[in-house]
Amino acid sequence: MGDYKFSWKKIIGNSETVANLKKFSVEKTFPHAVLFAGVEGIGKRKVAETCAATLLCENLIDGEPCGTCDSCKLMAAGTHPDFYVVEPEDTKAARNIKIGQIRDLQREASLRPVQSDRRVVIIDGAEFMNKAAANCILKTLEEPPTQTIFILLTANRAGLLLTIRSRCSMTLSFEKLSAEQIYESLLVQGIDAVKAQKLSVIADGSLGRALALEKSGGYEMRDDAFNLIKQISSKALTDEIIFAKGKIWETWSRENFADFVTYIQKILRDIYLLNQSEVYELYNVDLKENLAAIKIPEKILYKMIAEGTLAQRRLKSNANLRLLAESYLMRLRLTCK
Numbered sequence: 001m002g003d004y005k006f007s008w009k010k011i012i013g014n015s016e017t018v019a020n021l022k023k024f025s026v027e028k029t030f031p032h033a034v035l036f037a038g039v040e041g042i043g044k045r046k047v048a049e050t051c052a053a054t055l056l057c058e059n060l061i062d063g064e065p066c067g068t069c070d071s072c073k074l075m076a077a078g079t080h081p082d083f084y085v086v087e088p089e090d091t092k093a094a095r096n097i098k099i100g101q102i103r104d105l106q107r108e109a110s111l112r113p114v115q116s117d118r119r120v121v122i123i124d125g126a127e128f129m130n131k132a133a134a135n136c137i138l139k140t141l142e143e144p145p146t147q148t149i150f151i152l153l154t155a156n157r158a159g160l161l162l163t164i165r166s167r168c169s170m171t172l173s174f175e176k177l178s179a180e181q182i183y184e185s186l187l188v189q190g191i192d193a194v195k196a197q198k199l200s201v202i203a204d205g206s207l208g209r210a211l212a213l214e215k216s217g218g219y220e221m222r223d224d225a226f227n228l229i230k231q232i233s234s235k236a237l238t239d240e241i242i243f244a245k246g247k248i249w250e251t252w253s254r255e256n257f258a259d260f261v262t263y264i265q266k267i268l269r270d271i272y273l274l275n276q277s278e279v280y281e282l283y284n285v286d287l288k289e290n291l292a293a294i295k296i297p298e299k300i301l302y303k304m305i306a307e308g309t310l311a312q313r314r315l316k317s318n319a320n321l322r323l324l325a326e327s328y329l330m331r332l333r334l335t336c337k
């Protein structure tokens with residue numbers, strides 16, 4: 001089944017870590033509790049699911065889940081009775097894994113596996129367990145049900161209770177992907193080469209981020225941000241442009257506008273770094289020459305970045321988005337006067 005959803009061949013990056021996990025899964029020597037650590041969008045969840053599919057498959061072919069046994073079909077349908085995922089629930093106030101979710105999990109994990117001879121549990125976003133939930137899972141990790149394997153995923157290792165980290169028999173660090181790996185992977189997903197090239201550079205090592213940017217038109221947003229800075233620095237940003245932008249931004253979500261400000265901040269940071277004599281890694285490598293052509297004195301760059309920080313802060317208040325956005329641009333323009 002070349003096209004089965006869970007395949008080791010479909011995983012990009014972190015080849016050594018992935019090879020080890022494949023070995024544990026195929027040889028059924030998987031540790032009872034493992035922690036995967038690394039930034040969002042680099043494939044931790046995909047790898048964990050592939051581990052699960054491999055551990056549960058009844059008929060591995062060359063170390064790959066067969067794709068045709070009952071277990072594989074249930075995995076693909078997302079209804080495998082021995083596979084359990086816990087992830088944060090988003091509420092307006094916060095992302096959280098609550099104690100109730102952990103209790104449900106414990107009830108489930110205490111039962112015998114139904115389809116297979118073992119059970120796999122993924123806790124994605126483990127750092128979002130609130131204190132009660134974290135203390136609750138701790139007991140389970142201390143005395144894990146014999147047939148159950150726990151895979152905890154986190155983008156913020158330091159946000160996890162130390163006691164939880166120490167209960168995991170193994171911590172594996174997932175590294176960011178290279179721009180080439182992201183580029184290749186985007187091509188495979190049918191994204192055209194020019195777009196893929198741009199996205200791979202600005203995604204900062206995360207395929208998930210590249211895909212999210214593709215969906216939301218994020219790279220266009222980045223180019224927009226660059227053009228704005230160019231207009232500001234060349235004193236070409238007129239009131240008319242600001243008001244026209246304001247009209248568009250009024251229809252955006254606050255999150256989108258926050259992303260936009262982040263792009264501006266990163267562009268300003270890159271311009272600053274290009275002024276330095278040492279070589280630093282730029283966020284917007286593909287714009288290097290264009291960025292180097294923009295000359296803004298250091299003192300003014302600091303002020304502009306401070307305006308961005310202020311705008312980000314105001315975005316979290318109830319301030320009207322359009323007014324806030326327009327005033328942000330006017331204040332940026334003022335710093336370059």
Ligand SMILES: [Zn+2]
Nearest residue numbers: 057066069072
């Ligand atoms: Zn199978």
